Amino acid sequence: MDTLVRATALSRQFGQHSALSDVELCLERGQVLGLLGANGAGKTTCLRLLSGLLAPTAGRIEILGIDLVRQPLAAKRHLGYLPERPPLYPELRVDEYLTYCARLQRLPRRAIAEAVATAKQRCGLDEHGRRLIATLSRGYRQRLGLAQAILHRPAVLILDEPTEGLDPVQMRELRGLIRELAQDAGIILSSHLLPEVQAVCDRVMILHQGRVRLDAAIQTSRPTNRWRVQLGEPLAVEALKLLAPVAEAQALGSNRFQIELCEGTNSADLARALLLAELDLCELAPERSDLERTFFDLIGAEEQHG
Numbered sequence: 001m002d003t004l005v006r007a008t009a010l011s012r013q014f015g016q017h018s019a020l021s022d023v024e025l026c027l028e029r030g031q032v033l034g035l036l037g038a039n040g041a042g043k044t045t046c047l048r049l050l051s052g053l054l055a056p057t058a059g060r061i062e063i064l065g066i067d068l069v070r071q072p073l074a075a076k077r078h079l080g081y082l083p084e085r086p087p088l089y090p091e092l093r094v095d096e097y098l099t100y101c102a103r104l105q106r107l108p109r110r111a112i113a114e115a116v117a118t119a120k121q122r123c124g125l126d127e128h129g130r131r132l133i134a135t136l137s138r139g140y141r142q143r144l145g146l147a148q149a150i151l152h153r154p155a156v157l158i159l160d161e162p163t164e165g166l167d168p169v170q171m172r173e174l175r176g177l178i179r180e181l182a183q184d185a186g187i188i189l190s191s192h193l194l195p196e197v198q199a200v201c202d203r204v205m206i207l208h209q210g211r212v213r214l215d216a217a218i219q220t221s222r223p224t225n226r227w228r229v230q231l232g233e234p235l236a237v238e239a240l241k242l243l244a245p246v247a248e249a250q251a252l253g254s255n256r257f258q259i260e261l262c263e264g265t266n267s268a269d270l271a272r273a274l275l276l277a278e279l280d281l282c283e284l285a286p287e288r289s290d291l292e293r294t295f296f297d298l299i300g301a302e303e304q305h306g
């Protein structure tokens with residue numbers, strides 16, 4: 001395994017407030033690690049520590065084996081960082097901005113034009129080099145933020161809520177780009193959106209009040225095909241098991257059931273089968289994914305909106 005980031009016993013206090021406590025984190029090449037948590041859980045603090053923008057109160061961070069606190073310049077050479085709001089200058093053109101960032105990254109002068117062209121190409125900005133940043137849409141600003149983060153081809157990319165504020169099409173494109181970038185790098189991103197983490201990450205760390213509550217691989221092998229059904233009147237669960245689309249059924253109450261559908265069938269097949277059996281269907285809703293259930297079990301439904 002090629003370990004890119006290792007954080008041990010990482011903590012950060014703000015006065016008396018403990019924003020992050022005893023976090024252990026490990027990122028391998030090719031991996032996308034998602035930090036998931038409600039507002040104020042400590043995600044941004046964690047990412048700012050890992051990117052060297054904030055000093056830890058305690059603990060150690062190694063980037064490709066280099067101590068980030070003791071050798072910040074050497075370690076940061078391997079890091080690309082996209083903060084929640086990309087640091088853009090609206091009065092500059094895309095090319096000017098990326099050239100400026102390449103100089104800040106101390107890329108050799110002769111390598112700058114090619115690095116800018118490659119970053120633009122990877123982020124779908126080929127046609128936009130001459131545009132003023134002030135005139136870019138939110139999605140394109142985010143792409144530009146990502147382009148500045150990958151200019152120097154870092155081994156580690158740290159992305160703070162990368163799809164925040166994007167429309168669904170832009171979101172999908174950016175997720176595709178993140179997966180593509182992960183082919184030869186390691187990526188840590190934060191999000192408070194469960195589907196986002198499920199769509200793009202291999203591992204998830206759930207943070208709650210600054211502590212890691214779960215660190216686990218994401219199961220992508222089989223999408224859940226479980227549904228919650230409420231009928232107008234009580235029914236024995238065995239009767240449901242006889243319906244063609246139903247692979248498994250479990251009673252949650254006299255008229256409420258959790259149903260697992262057979263492969264190749266969907267909720268419309270289930271609804272049709274229930275109606276054909278002259279059952280009074282009151283509600284049919286997708287069951288929460290495993291990650292969603294875990295999140296709610298660990299953190300509590302009320303914190304989701306906190």
Ligand SMILES: Nc1ncnc2c1ncn2[C@@H]1O[C@H](COP(=O)(O)OP(=O)(O)OP(=O)(O)O)[C@@H](O)[C@H]1O
Nearest residue numbers: 014017019037038039040041042043044045046192
């Ligand atoms: N500079 C600071 N000074 C004081 N407290 C801070 C500072 N930065 C963060 N905090 C506190 O640390 C805690 C964690 O904040 P953080 O921004 O890391 O959470 P988050 O998970 O990124 O939240 P969000 O999803 O809202 O961005 C919060 O209670 C926040 O108020």
